[in-house]
Amino acid sequence: MTFAVPVWLAVQDALLEDEPTETEKDTKTCFDEFDDAALFEHFHLTRPCISFIVDAVRNRMKTVSYKRPSPPVDVFVMVALNFFAHGAFTPAVVQRIGSCLHASLPNAANSASGVIAGMSDVFISFPFTQDARDQNAAVIKEFCKIPDILGVLAPVQFKIRASPYEKESFKSFINAQGYTSVMSQFICDSQGNILSVEKCCVGSTAEQELWEYSFKGREVEEDQHGNYWLIAGPGYHLGNHILTAVTKPETIEEVLFNEAHAKMLNVMKQTVDLLKRRFMCLLQLGFTEEGSLNKKLNIIKACSVLHNIALKFSVPPPTRAVKTEPLYSGKLLAAETNVNALRARKELIQKNFSKPRNQN
Template structure:
């Protein structure tokens, strides 16, 4: 799970107390029928109600300045922008009279508040019990033991000024377009366990990992002797498990199938994230000092993604090709013999018999 059951229940309890104490009789969302809600926000009514109340509680908890529009209008502007990357005229019409700031400013403020909720709704398994449970679910899913999740970079297209040549060049990724990149980790059910950093698009996977907070924690053994499934842009290591580049045995082939099955969950997760929140398809103009604002948008959408999963919100219709996992710079560093031996032992122990039917 993305966040522990006690935390989830505690949030529900707070929401019920808030609802009983002060929730208004109606919100601006009530004017939409269920089909229109999904069309404009890519979320369902119960999910939106939960988000509005969670934002209201968050703003009280962290002593945020009360927004100039009511909380429901504040959230409506953000959700509409997240869903479409623009503001729908009907939504502007409904909330325009209560706004005392530009739509862009309101959406930016809401992004910061919702991104701040990541401490509740995006959670890496932090206790020994949670790690054991998480690894057991993943082993059941792909047959690889002692894995906490899949990891990959996510590229988000941006626009940058070509007149600042060196800075512009830093945004060009290995696929040739300008982007920012963030590091994601998810579990086998598509829950986002970690999202951090927003770097220029040319940053490699291994650079992301080595400079990330989660990377330092994992490499210092703070999360125990577990693996993270990763693609070829990462270096096989004590905690990073990559596929065998040139499988020579049946066992290695079966392992690669299992590895690909888990990594495909990350691909599906990023694809769903961008389908539901189309603002992520193009994050707009980016300058050197604006990466944190872009990270707020990415984190806010990740928080909402996890909440949507909890409410079993269906995915919106696909608008374009499925999201693919981008590979970055090819690694030239030599893999340690200890890491190679550890992977070989894992393969021999768990894939020594034909089990291809597990992956049909």
């Protein structure tokens, strides 16, 4: 798994820029009380990964001038990581926190979500230079044989609880699968690195609408990221930058293309499965409330930041299995045929998936 070099250089510079004090160096953290097995059980992360996260959060809170949390930074992070991993606070972790902090655990987790989500400007990086885009596209072409692809695009559903007594708002949270949820737009590469996470909308939102009103959607459609494609499922419209599968393949070339296209979509499915498996809070984001969409997005973004860091440290997935879900397929919005996009896709298929004829 690789990251753009500038991203990790920026992280290293940031962490080295503000050296810890002698007190910080000598003081043990609350994580030292766990052996490696217990650490992974309670946080679904390894010791080196957690140490990096604590240092990154400490640095973030210094450089961005966050209000210092009432517990020490390591406790602040421990509370959040435990909640993210299990969707609740496990007894073994609660026992290690002073009784005076018990009542404030949810607030501490919410605050930490905001801090870690704010680190997405470093740890969630869409390829923003020509060299980075070329490198990304080359890796993806080697993976699936489709050229000029920057990543795979999909909406991801997260279950929530909504009050049926608030009929109008409740109805808007019901998605095409019939349960209440919120959804965010994800882009990842062929290695499962999350490149972009944005928006948190009610579950009934169509993915094409989500794309059109997203910041990344506007950037891509305005050619700010060059002449590249994003792989996308049937809920999106084939366009100048959105590459969908052939609805009714009629040739072997179109079948081969669809198989390559599905291979990339499967990467997104595996990425979402791993994300929800490692951070089980995402399996149920709790009740809706005023301003809750922003709070839900903070949790989603924070877990995405931690997902990318975990990949960097080659952290294995938790052994505990959770039921996997197919990628969301929502309501389809009618669209006019994009003749130019159809022609471009046809040319791409002919050039890259036609078998060379035998020469006599």
